[in-house]
Amino acid sequence: MSTASIAEQRTLLLSASYEPIKIISWKRAFRLLFLGKAEVVEEYDQNVRTVSVVIKMPAVVRLVRAFRRVKRPVKFSRVNIYARDRYRCQYCGTKAPIRELTYDHVLPRSRGGDTSWTNIVTACFRCNSKKGNRTPAEAGMALRCQPVRPTWVPAVSIAVSTRSVPDAWGDYLYWTGTLT
Numbered sequence: 407m408s409t410a411s412i413a414e415q416r417t418l419l420l421s422a423s424y425e426p427i428k429i430i431s432w433k434r435a436f437r438l439l440f441l442g443k444a445e446v447v448e449e450y451d452q453n454v455r456t457v458s459v460v461i462k463m464p465a466v467v468r469l470v471r472a473f474r475r476v477k478r479p480v481k482f483s484r485v486n487i488y489a490r491d492r493y494r495c496q497y498c499g500t501k502a503p504i505r506e507l508t509y510d511h512v513l514p515r516s517r518g519g520d521t522s523w524t525n526i527v528t529a530c531f532r533c534n535s536k537k538g539n540r541t542p543a544e545a546g547m548a549l550r551c552q553p554v555r556p557t558w559v560p561a562v563s564i565a566v567s568t569r570s571v572p573d574a575w576g577d578y579l580y581w582t583g584t585l586t
């Protein structure tokens with residue numbers, strides 16, 4: 407068995423708010439799926455045969471219900487902004503990897519807008535430059551939702567070898583900055 411396929415037998419578990427919690431075996435992921443406690447976010451190309459069905463091996467699963475942990479204030483950072491906005495441009499709704507995202511001051515800084523949870527949203531480069539130095543109303547670009555300070559807990563550290571990280575995990579781990 408190649409290194410890649412061994413790596414692919416692991417599944418990244420995310421909280422309901424898309425933060426990485428930990429790496430679990432795909433068998434445990436299956437149990438969570440069958441119990442209705444998690445849903446598949448990304449899958450591998452590999453099929454898995456169970457007694458009754460053949461399904462794609464889960465690469466990333468997300469808990470359906472809130473994961474309870476000691477609450478800490480969420481660090482205000484670019485990556486946490488992206489996570490709050492689920493990696494979607496808040497103007498056109500496009501979901502994109504982090505390298506294709508930027509952030510936008512809803513009320514431009516030059517107009518007194520501050521750099522805060524409630525004035526910064528995720529944007530794609532196209533919408534960001536189209537909006538320019540205007541308010542959403544002036545630009546005729548509606549926000550998909552009002553930016554708020556998130557209530558979820560910040561990312562936990564997951565130490566994994568970069569070489570063994572499956573591609574399907576990239577979007578979910580990258581922003582934690584904990585890859586070693």
Ligand SMILES: [Zn+2]
Pocket residue numbers: 495496497498499500529530531532533534
């Ligand atoms: Zn956009």
